[in-house]
Amino acid sequence: MRISNNALLLVTILVASACAPVYVTAPLPLPPKPDMPVYSDSDLSCLSDDQYRWVAMRDLAQRNYQQRLEAVIRSTWEQ
Numbered sequence: 001m002r003i004s005n006n007a008l009l010l011v012t013i014l015v016a017s018a019c020a021p022v023y024v025t026a027p028l029p030l031p032p033k034p035d036m037p038v039y040s041d042s043d044l045s046c047l048s049d050d051q052y053r054w055v056a057m058r059d060l061a062q063r064n065y066q067q068r069l070e071a072v073i074r075s076t077w078e079q
Contacts, residue, residue, distance in 0.1 A: 025076050027076045027078065028076045030074070
């Protein structure tokens with residue numbers, strides 16, 4: 001009796017695992033990049049060195065964030 005219960009449990013597990021849903025990811029579109037303003041040196045001459053460095057680091061962090069998001073979107077594309 002114990003062997004038939006184990007066999008029935010094994011068959012039930014195999015059948016249930018064969019019916020598992022299959023997930024398919026859809027490729028996400030890459031949104032267009034926004035037009036960023038371009039500054040000349042004279043536009044930023046009124047900033048102190050610390051403020052200029054802060055603006056430059058902010059722009060770099062924004063660019064890195066954008067690149068990471070684009071990498072996530074591209075990971076949904078088939079290769």
